[in-house]
Amino acid sequence: MxxxxxxxxxxxxxxxxxxxxxxxxxxxxxxxxxxxxxxxxxxxxxxxxxxxxxxxxxxxxxxxxxxxxxxxxxxxxxxxxxxxxxxxxxxxxxxxxxxxxxxxxxxxxxxxxxxxxxxxxxxxxxxxxxxxxxxxxxARERVDPVEAGADLASPERTESTRSRVIRNTQQALDLKERYSFTCQVCGARRRRAVDQGYAEAHHLKPLGKPHEGPDVRSNLLVLCPDHHADFDYGTIAVDPDTLVISHAYEQSLDGTTLHLREDHELDGTYLEYHNRNIAQF
CATH class of the missing domain: 2.30.280.10 (SRA-YDG)
Known part of the structure; x- marks a missing residue:
């Protein structure tokens, strides 16, 4: 979607x-x-x-x-x-x-x-x-003309600028394809369609303020929606040295190992950052 x-x-x-x-x-x-x-x-x-x-x-x-x-x-x-x-x-x-x-x-x-x-x-x-x-x-909602009447007068306007992080979506897609859209935590592969896989890319050190993490492949994991949410909520952590998973409530995953391809160089400092600043246990 x-x-x-x-x-x-x-x-x-x-x-x-x-x-x-x-x-x-x-x-x-x-x-x-x-x-x-x-x-x-x-x-x-x-x-x-x-x-x-x-x-x-x-x-x-x-x-x-x-x-x-x-x-x-x-x-x-x-x-x-x-x-x-x-x-x-x-x-x-x-x-x-x-x-x-x-x-x-x-x-x-x-x-x-x-x-x-x-x-x-x-x-x-x-x-x-x-x-x-x-x-x-x-914009598709019906507007009540009486309620909208107060908005007919020209309002005072000010100019503002907004900055946002530009993500390298192709980089994330390439990594998902390398893992065949399977979750590095549980190995599940969801489907968007009969012939299309679905997975999500997660930044261990989040982009933007206050974390200011980099949009690089060594900071990315390929996850299913459920375990993407677990990383965001801090209910999952991964040991940077052994890649052993600790999960706050999913006993079947607690103690298992994160799947990591040989051509995916994951930077352990980003795992450490997640464990120290985001994980809640």
Whole structure:
């Protein structure tokens, strides 16, 4: 799936299988999912449920959304970190909500992050992250002429520039092809079509701020979507010397060895960086 080819209409409803077909990836069960398309462009999927653990206010153009972490104080890691970083480094964020009497997730459009606050916002005295989100109007949505009237006057405009990391997508594709689109962790090979494999490229030392990792093959792994998410969430680590895998909860993988081709020179310093700065155990 390429984000540029993804077509979603606000109001559409999806179950888990339908979401996987549309996005080419299943649900992790987290409220904030870190995802990548086939060009390795990062995007987020946010899920809010009236029957969930948080009383998110999802009404109006702006609303509040509570970060992930159900017990203890929440930390600025994994999905919370990426959502907070989106204030300064925007990326596509797709928002889904499920009512108390509905078994499906309703797509409510893309959102942007305006603010992030941390504190005990209720009687539990538990520190959580409260994000202020704003819905972005999709060009395909019907515009209410009365509501839009206030926008007819010419607004004050300012010029701004935005920088983004340019990825070498051909380099990632070449590496995926070398591994025949199989995951270096589990060996699974997903398919985009009958005759097309699917895998994702992961930078051990992430690109952009604050990590400033390089877009080089020695910093890349070829992974299935599930284990790509595990690297992002820090639930997996790899010993730089032995390539032995440590997994926080998947016992069948804990103690196995990362598959590495002889012609793939992986730099151990990037594994060390991941283990020290991203892995959560």
């Amino acid at each position: 390429k984000l540029s080819e993804l077509s979603l209409e606000p109001g559409e409803k999806f179950d888990g299988a339908e979401l996987e077909r549309r996005f080419d990836r299943g649900m992790t069960g987290r409220g904030i999912e870190i995802c990548y398309d086939e060009d390795d462009q990062r995007y987020l999927r946010l899920f809010s449920s009236e029957t969930g653990p948080y009383a998110d206010d999802v009404t109006g153009g702006q609303f509040t959304y509570i970060g992930e972490g159900r017990t203890g104080d929440q930390t600025l890691t994994a999905g919370n970190k990426y959502l907070a970083n989106a204030i300064e480094a925007p990326l596509p964020i797709f928002f889904f909500h499920r009512g108390s009497g509905d078994g499906k997730w309703e797509y409510q459009g893309k959102v942007e992050v305006l603010r992030c606050e941390k504190g005990p916002f209720d009687s539990s005295d538990r520190d959580v992250f409260r994000f202020t989100l704003q819905r972005r109007r999709d």
